[in-house]
Every structure is written in C-alpha cells, then in structure tokens.
Amino acid sequence: MSALTPWLTQALEVLAAIALAPLFVGWIVQCRAWLQNKSAPSIWLPYRAIHKLFHKEAVLAERASPLFRFAPYVVFGSMACAAAVIPSMGTRLPFSGAADAIALVGLLATARVFVSLAAMDVGTAFGSLGARREMMVGFLAEPALLMVIFVASLISSTTALPAISDALATQPFALYPSLAFTAVAFVLVLLAENARIPVDNPATHLELTMIHEAMLLEYSARHLALMEWAASLKLFNYACIGFALFVPWGIATGEAQTPLALLAALPILALKLAAAGLGLAVIETVSAKLRVFRAPEFLATAFLLAMLGLLVNLLLRA
C-alpha cells in the first residue's frame, strides 16, 4: 500500500487538474458576472462547450501543415505534464524527479512555442499578429516567473517544486517580505501569461488588441476543444504553482502521506481555488485593459518586484 501511495497521489493530481480546470474557468466567469451585475452563465458551460466541440467535424485550412494538427496535442500534453510536477494536493510526486521548477518553466514555454507556431502556420494576418504578441509577453514574463521561483528556492534551498512546497509548509511561521513581493510579481505574471484582463481580454473574439484568441481563430472542433482545455489547464496550473509557493498550508506533506490525508487536501484545494477565482474576478472587474504597448511596462514591474524580492532575501535573509 505504502509503495503505491505516491503513484496514487500522482494519478489523482493529474486527473483532478484535467477534470477541474474547466470548472475553475467557469467559476471565474460566474464570479465576474456577479460582480458586474450580469446574469451568470452556468458554471458547467466550459464542459458543455468542450463536449460540443468534440462532436463537431474538424475543418482545416487548405495550407495547414501537419504541425497545425499536431500542435493541440503537444500543447495539451505539456500542460498535463506540467500538472504532474506541480504539488496541488500532496508533495510526494514520483514524477517530480524528472522536472524541477526550471524545467517546468521550460515545459510551459514549449506549449507557448507550439501555440505560436501553429498560429503562424496558416499564414493569416490575425494568427501571426497574435503569435508575435504572445512571444513578446512570453519573453518578458518568463524571467519574472523564474525570479519568483528562485526566491522560493533560496528560502527552501531546492528547486524541486514539491520540495519547496513541503519546506515552506512545514517550517515555523516567519514573515517573508521577499515572498510577499514575489507573490505580487507572480500574480502579474499569471495575469499576463493567461491572457487575463490587464494584458488581454479573455471574453472577446473580435478585437484588434486580442492576443490569445487571435492565435486560435483558425482552429475548430476537437482541436479547438483541446486548445481551450489546455488554456484552462494552464490557468489551473499557474494557480496551483501560486498555492505551492505562497499558501502551501493544507497539502499533504512529509513521508507519511496516507490516502486519507489526500482526501483531506482535496476540499482545501477546492477552497483555495474558489478564493483565487474570486480574486481574479475582482482584479478583472476593477482594472481596465492596458494598451499593448503598456504590457512591457506591466511585466517590467513584475520582474522588478521579483528581483527586489530576490535582493531583499539576500540582504535580510528573510
């Protein structure tokens, strides 16, 4: 039994991530609708959309290369792999030996590269426009994300995400101004990377300033479903990275991880996700979309905060 438990944790985490990701997106949409005094769509809407898309006939552009058809599977696969190394419920993950936090950032970058390549593949104006913007946002957000992870690594002296989470959750309580700075930086990176409001508007398909939606315009049916699902999985993964670094309490830690502890961790994860979704909805309601040319400034702020966190950590050891 005890030899099986880590694998059980691993399987449960990946399955939970894949299953809950659309629900998380639905929850955010619902919260935002409440905050804006609109009638909210059903929280199950993302599932229905995915279900509907899977039953449609896929239409491909005439000039689409195999890469275009191949990309959704790669993107979805790398997001599922990323979910496997992020500790959302337990920290004894057999897969985590394969990829530490830096490799995780690389995994997310792989997905981004494939989305962008697929967007440029067909050669429509919108596709390459979106791809270029995505790369601009990506190359600015990535160093900030790495800095965020380095601060947590400095505190826990490891770069493996489950080990970081374990160390942070079990150590005695201490004030970490560096972690507070990096938490803010992480939220900015999350907003930018997941095409949320100050950088991109997730609710629209037809806007000249769109980034994420512009890249998916050519996709249909099951490919589109996988892309949408991967996008929600990405948001879910980012939220779980945030929990693992900044609010690790409540996940199963240490050597003795019983299935019971995992069952206890699931409602806590749900609670954290509900709070995070509400927080995201509030941010999206109170802030206006930035001009595309302001996005580098936004991400420079994120980098600055993360870097400050790193420097303060080195100076104050806190």
Add this chain to the structure above:
Amino acid sequence: MTALPFDLQIINALSALFLLLAFAMLTQRRVVGLVNLLAIQGALLCAATLLLAYRTGQTHLYLSALLTLALKVAFLPWLLHRLIRRLGVYWDSEPLINIAGTMLLGLLIVIFSFGLAQPIAALASTATRNAIGIAVAVVLLSFLTMITRRKAMSQVVGFLSMENGLFFGAMSATYGMPMIIELGVALDVLVAMLVLGVFFFQIREQFDSLDLHHLESLREDQ
C-alpha cells in the same frame, strides 16, 4: 536557518516596504501620488522607529518617531498638497528616461548599494544592521528620482525622500542620531521646504512653468 525574533521580522518587512516605496516614487507620474507616497514613507519610518524604540528601550527614539509623525506624515505632505493646489501642477512631464529603463537602472542601483553597505553592516553591532543597505539604496533611488524629473515639485519630493532614507540609515546603523542633530535636521528640512515653497512661485513667475530645464540655459538680460 535560525528564526529572527518577531519584532525584528516586522522591522525587516517595514524596511523592505520602504525600498518598494522608493521604487514606487521612481515610477509615479502624478505629483499628487508622489506626495502621498512620501507621506506613506514617513508613516513607515515612524512605525519602524517606534518598534526599534520599543525593542532597544532608547527613549530618544520615541521622540524622533513623534517628530517624524508630526513633520513628515502630517505637516510636509499637507504643505505640498496646498502648494500643488495653488500652483496647479498635477502631472509631471514624461521623465527623462522611460519607466522600464528607470526601473532597470534602479535595480542596478539597489545591487550596487547592497554591495556598498555590506562592509559597513559587518562593522555595525545593531540588530538592524542588514537594513543599512536598504537605506543606502533608498537614498540613491531618491537621488535618481530627482535626476529623472523635470518639475521642481517632484524634485523636492525626491529630496525629502532622500532625507527619509538618511534618517533610516542612521537608525539602522546606530539606533538614530543624537537628539540635537535630529532636531537640527528637522528644522533644516522645514526651512528648506518653506524657502522652496517661495521659490516655486518665483520660478513660475519668471518662466510661466515649473519645468526646471528652463533654468539650464543662460539668458541675456532683457
């Protein structure tokens, strides 16, 4: 890793916030926002001084905290707000270097000053010696704020924030300056502020603007 006592942790957190505020000032475009940030900086300084006074039991620190509260949190921001209203300057023109560039420059300054303060911190015996680097960084960042701004008002705010940084440095290196010096500095700042207030009106009368680059070129007498 040994855990610090909790009050020291709070002082550390306050000093980290102090550094963050210096960056916020560096990137703030609105003059009103700058003055508000200055007031918050003063409040942080006051809180840190009070905590340090409580921790070390030095009574003169209570007095200097009171002085900080009266002068830097209440009086000077009030005076600056009044000046802004009367002069009608709400926005600074675009800074000389763009915001992202200023931020990167600021980061380099922080790295430089942390390195600079390390030998000093090694010599100091106070519990807060690690924060000396932050004080040096705040002084230099305020200096950068003064350099990159054109309007007289923002430069004055940068000057006052530099004074805050110096005060913080003295506090973390030696638990504050002797009372007589502290009073002298406070009086100096007050007088400088009043004189500069008069200056603002003079500058505006001469040039119809508070933009200081008008002062850079010599003019023939009319």
